[in-house]
Every structure is written in structure tokens, then in C-alpha cells.
Amino acid sequence: MIKVLVVDDHVLIRKGLVLLLESYPDISIIGEAGEGEEAVRLALKEEPDVILMDISMPNGIDGIVATQEILRHSKNIKVILLSMHDEEGYIQEAIEIDADGYVLKNSQGGELYHAIKQVHKGEKYYKVGLPPEQIDRLFENKGNKQASILTLREQEVLRLVVYGYTNKQISEKLSISPKTVENHKSNIMAKLELKQKSELIQYAIANHYIDSQ
Amino acid sequence: MIKVLVVDDHVLIRKGLVLLLESYPDISIIGEAGEGEEAVRLALKEEPDVILMDISMPNGIDGIVATQEILRHSKNIKVILLSMHDEEGYIQEAIEIDADGYVLKNSQGGELYHAIKQVHKGEKYYKVGLPPEQIDRLFENKGNKQASILTLREQEVLRLVVYGYTNKQISEKLSISPKTVENHKSNIMAKLELKQKSELIQYAIANHYIDSQ
DNA sequence: AATCCTATAGGGGTTTTCCCCTATCCTAAG
DNA sequence: CTTAGGATAGGGGAAAACCCCTATAGGATT
Numbered sequence: 001m002i003k004v005l006v007v008d009d010h011v012l013i014r015k016g017l018v019l020l021l022e023s024y025p026d027i028s029i030i031g032e033a034g035e036g037e038e039a040v041r042l043a044l045k046e047e048p049d050v051i052l053m054d055i056s057m058p059n060g061i062d063g064i065v066a067t068q069e070i071l072r073h074s075k076n077i078k079v080i081l082l083s084m085h086d087e088e089g090y091i092q093e094a095i096e097i098d099a100d101g102y103v104l105k106n107s108q109g110g111e112l113y114h115a116i117k118q119v120h121k122g123e124k125y126y127k128v129g130l131p132p133e134q135i136d137r138l139f140e141n142k143g144n145k146q147a148s149i150l151t152l153r154e155q156e157v158l159r160l161v162v163y164g165y166t167n168k169q170i171s172e173k174l175s176i177s178p179k180t181v182e183n184h185k186s187n188i189m190a191k192l193e194l195k196q197k198s199e200l201i202q203y204a205i206a207n208h209y210i211d212s213q
Numbered sequence: 214m215i216k217v218l219v220v221d222d223h224v225l226i227r228k229g230l231v232l233l234l235e236s237y238p239d240i241s242i243i244g245e246a247g248e249g250e251e252a253v254r255l256a257l258k259e260e261p262d263v264i265l266m267d268i269s270m271p272n273g274i275d276g277i278v279a280t281q282e283i284l285r286h287s288k289n290i291k292v293i294l295l296s297m298h299d300e301e302g303y304i305q306e307a308i309e310i311d312a313d314g315y316v317l318k319n320s321q322g323g324e325l326y327h328a329i330k331q332v333h334k335g336e337k338y339y340k341v342g343l344p345p346e347q348i349d350r351l352f353e354n355k356g357n358k359q360a361s362i363l364t365l366r367e368q369e370v371l372r373l374v375v376y377g378y379t380n381k382q383i384s385e386k387l388s389i390s391p392k393t394v395e396n397h398k399s400n401i402m403a404k405l406e407l408k409q410k411s412e413l414i415q416y417a418i419a420n421h422y423i424d425s426q
Numbered sequence: 427a428a429t430c431c432t433a434t435a436g437g438g439g440t441t442t443t444c445c446c447c448t449a450t451c452c453t454a455a456g
Numbered sequence: 457c458t459t460a461g462g463a464t465a466g467g468g469g470a471a472a473a474c475c476c477c478t479a480t481a482g483g484a485t486t
Binding site: 009010011012013015016017019020034058059060082084105106107108109112162163164165166169196197198199200201202205210 | 223225319320321376378410412414
């Protein structure tokens, strides 16, 4: 029996996915989350075998950030990212953060089941529109991406800052002290040689820390 | 028995919606379509009572265009638009083309059922994140494209707020007192029924007060 | 072994924001 | 003529952010 956690911010879609997966006798849905923060909390509490995680979610903690948070704490949980997009950039990002699978929303139900079985066995499942050789190349080039000036943590903080969260809210989402958030913020400003918050926002917009579809 | 046609380009989501709706005994799914063109063809051939139509679909014929085509040929069919977005612009467009309902993808399954029942009776169903008075206003202003909830000044202030300018900076740019900026901000929050700054930012992003790209 | 980087956290003081009021002037609608 | 709404402005107090500095633990690099 594979214990699965389903994460998608759209209730209708989430419920649909749950119904779809519940028709398989060897899959047991042990929880649902509607946002990244809750996903992290549930994942660490329930310890599912596999998490089915939508990439695009609101509130700054999208599927990518939530996956990073989860894998930071528990290497045993497998995460399959669910996405509408099959562009290289998204897939590269998924590989970068060590996601175990990547499934498109317009694949067949059976494919999703297959993906869950496969990652549960410890294998990767990346079946997307791109040719397999290209995906292999992305795996090989992992880590070579021109590293951002900002550390991963700083990027997480920045994303939440531009979404307008207070230091306290950010500290809760990341389970750190508000003071640490302050420090990350001022380190970011120093690194980027920015003096004003508005410059920071503009940097974030230019570097796509905000997705406005 | 209400005959329903389900239209969504993402297979997983479409299958999920079908499963969800099939659990209601007085609903019968008479067809599925994965793109706008097929939706129009099926609608005119099968004559469903209600169509559940995703707004965002590829190939030019999205849910809006498909709905217009269908309603042009048959006034008896009711169309409920299904969308991820609850921004003014989208809802305004739905009202403009005379869609019978508008349901968010993150509403509860029961709400979808309720929407289907209600439009089948000939009533409109527009239950979205916006306050009801604002939806009424959009209906009243139908045909008049320049209807925004926020005043011009409020929109100016909002744009500057999301770009991270301080009250003082905004006051200088607009040649008003910082106190007035404060007031505009809290008026905006009150109008939109928002409680947190992060919600304001998200509203602004969703409504394209920020241009990335 | 020593050094650098990252992530964490705090002290203490200044500045800014936020919140809940009140208030005036002007214009448009009834 | 009265009422409503928009734009302006302020008082006063609580909360939060911001700034500068210190500090520690763990990992990677040299």
C-alpha cells in the first residue's frame, strides 16, 4: 500500500485527483493540502511515501519551494511534481531541486499511477513532451546552472518578501525566527547593492520571482 | 436528469471532474471535450442542458470563444465557465458574453453541483472571491468596459505600493501627504475586503498592476 | 588547522507603518 | 438643496520594520 499526499490549491482539481487515485487498490490517500505551507506540515507529520504536488500554487510557497522544504527535512519522501507546462525551464528546475517525478496535467490517469509506482521503487519518472535525450542532458548538466547570487534560503525569503508577507509571517512559513528573516533581507540587499525596498521588488520582478501567469 | 458536457484541455482534470459529477444521481455526463472546437461540435450535436467549460484552453478557441459560438447557435444550452482566476477582468468578460455561471477551480465540489442545478433552472450563478456588491456592479456596468472597483487615484497608489515604495516616497511622487497615502491604502483594503498586505499584493499581481515580461 | 560561507538568533534604538478616528473641500447625482 | 463619494489631511498609540552590531554552529574550501 503506497501512502500518497495530494497537494493542489484548486479544490475541484484536488478532489478529482483523489477520486482518480482512490480507484487503485494499492494506493491510499493519507491527506490533502491546498497550499504549500500545509503541504510541508502534513508531509513531515504524516510521512507519506509519495507526494503529488502541483507546481503552481499561490502565497509564495509554490510546489518548488514546498518540495525543497520537505526534502530538506526528509529524504525518504518521494515528490512528483504536477504541472501544466512542459517547457525546459520548468523541468530543469524540477531536476535541480531533486524532485523524483514530473507529470503533465494532460497525461492519462494511468500514467499518473505508473509514475507513483515507479518513484516509489526509487526510480525517477520524467515523462514529458521533450525528447528523452534532452531530458537526459538536463540531468547530466544538473548543478551547472549559473548559480544565482542569492543562496536558496535567500531566494525563498525574497519570494515571500515580494509577496508582501511580514517578517513574522515569513518566519512562521519557514520555521525560523523573525530576526533571521531580517538578516536574510539585509544580506540580500547588501549582496545586490540595493538601498531601497522598491529596488528589491523591481529586481524580483525582473528575475521572475513573481509569476503573474 | 441534467445532461452535462465537460470541457477541459487537461485530461487528468477533466477525468477528475467527470468522476466528481458522476457521483450525483441526477447528473448524467453525456460527453467530454479536450478543446474548444470539439466542444462546439459536441454541444450542437448532443444538446446538453449544461456545459462545464474551462476558460483557458489552447489553439485560439478558448472557453470564451467556444461559449460565444455555442450561445450564438443555441440559447437553450447553459454554460458555466470554470476558471482559476477570480479577477475582475475575467468575470467582466464572462458577464459580457452572457455566460450563465462562473465557478472557481478552488470551490468545493458541492458548489459546482449547486451551480449546475441553479443555471439549469435558468438563474445566473456567479460566486467568486469578489464581494457580491462588486459583482452586481459589474452586471450593471455590462457593456461599459471602463468599470473598475478602485478609483483612479487608488489605482495609482496601489501600483506604487506593490512596487515597494514607502508612504513618503509615494506621497512625493503624487504630491500629497503621507497621511493621504495611508488613507488611500486603507480604503483600498476596505473596498477589496482584504485584511493583509500580502493579499493586496496578490490582488495586484492577479490584476496586472505589475508588469513582468 | 584555519578560513569562509550559510543559516541561525539576538540586543537596542530609530523610523515607518498600521489602525481607528475625525474633518474639510469639491463635484456629481438625485 | 441635500446627499454621496472622492481626495485631501491629521492625531495618537501600538506594532512592525529597519539598521548596526555580535554571535554560534556546521559545512566546504584551501
